[in-house]
Amino acid sequence: MIMKNSSLVFVFLFFFFFFFFFSPLVFADLQVGFYNSSCPQAESIVQSVIQRGFNSDASITAALLRMYFHDCFVRGCDASILIDSPKKKSEKFAPPNLTVRGFDIIEEAKNALEAQCPATVSCADIIALSTRDAVALSGGPNYAVPTGRRDGLVSNLNDVNLPGPSLPVDQAFQSFSSKGLTLEDMVTLLGAHTVGVAHCAFFKDRLSSDATMDPRLRASLVKTCGSKSRPLVKDRTAFLDQNTSFVVDNEYYRQILLKNGVLKIDQEIALDGSTSAVVAGFASDGVGFLGRFGDALVKLGSVDVLVGSDGEIRKKCSSFNGPF
Ligand code: HEM
Ligand SMILES: *[C@@H]1O[C@H](CO)[C@@H](O)[C@H](O)[C@H]1NC(C)=O
Ligand SMILES: *[C@@H]1O[C@H](CO)[C@@H](O)[C@H](O)[C@H]1NC(C)=O
């Protein structure tokens, strides 16, 4: 009897200890294959939507990479960037977001997932998985994506504080280090500028005189964007990687070594003593870059995530489930 009671106490204490001390740790991490049992087709559903989208528009890779970055850097990777607001007060209406693209394909993947596994797969995970799939389709690494993120309950324009393209390297880095990312992570993640475009407004200040830019590139950008005498044409864009503009490869690093960086920050990481060695290393090792790029995207995807019972699983990515 005494024996039984004490083992009961032991069992009770065991469970008490387990639930109060271990369960937060068990659930605090993202896991590769989080949806293995709750929605086994989750990753293949996302993949097929992205494959279809990519077939009709290869620029979705750039759109998704930038969306992933902007989502993860504001309140963590919680899909807060996807929220629509009738009064335009949510994140996507902040100036740096005005040119973020790709919202439709995320909602398309969400609709396909809701049809198979209602209220199961978070929009934050859809962004992370879609980015991986698009990167892989563009010649990049096909890395495993840890999942289990939950969607945030807040999206506020005033929270958006992203680094600007003309900041010096050390100031841009402050923003990355505040998210737990290293200087090497920043240089690696800027490799995302191997695809996509920038609007003239983000680099026009470099076109009058900037000795760090190849004069042939300047002439070509002036042609695209206009100049003081021939004013800026609105909404024009230039490729960030002047050579292989749709391929996820190390060509971005080779181009910035040739003074072909379009944004000031792109050129600066090739020149700054704190980053130039990493740039040179990636420029000469394409395979090495792709491996590190996948790792860095996974790390970016773990910034301030919501897990366990935090947040919610949105039914529609552009609105909270609410009312709260
Ligand atoms: C210091 C950090 C960074 C700065 C200052 C920066 C700045 C910019 C700017 C100004 C543009 C042009 C936007 C436009 O005109 O529409 C751009 C485009 C882009 N950025 Fe970055 N960026 C940074 C880091 C990143 C990171 C970490 C990623 C992803 C991992 C990323 C992915 C992209 C992509 C893919 C585009 C092209 C978007 C498109 O074609 O629609 N950037 N970035
Ligand atoms: C899901 O399945 C994959 C492939 O079998 C495995 O690698 C992964 O560890 C599994 N994850 C979970 C959380 O069960
Ligand atoms: C363009 O990229 C390809 C593939 O990386 C490379 O072989 C070629 O030399 C590059 N061309 C220029 C003009 O930089």
Ligand SMILES: CC(=O)N[C@H]1CO[C@H](CO)[C@@H](O)[C@@H]1O
């Ligand atoms: C993609 C998106 O929602 N962009 C919006 C950004 O903000 C401007 C102005 O506030 C809107 O007009 C865009 O639709």
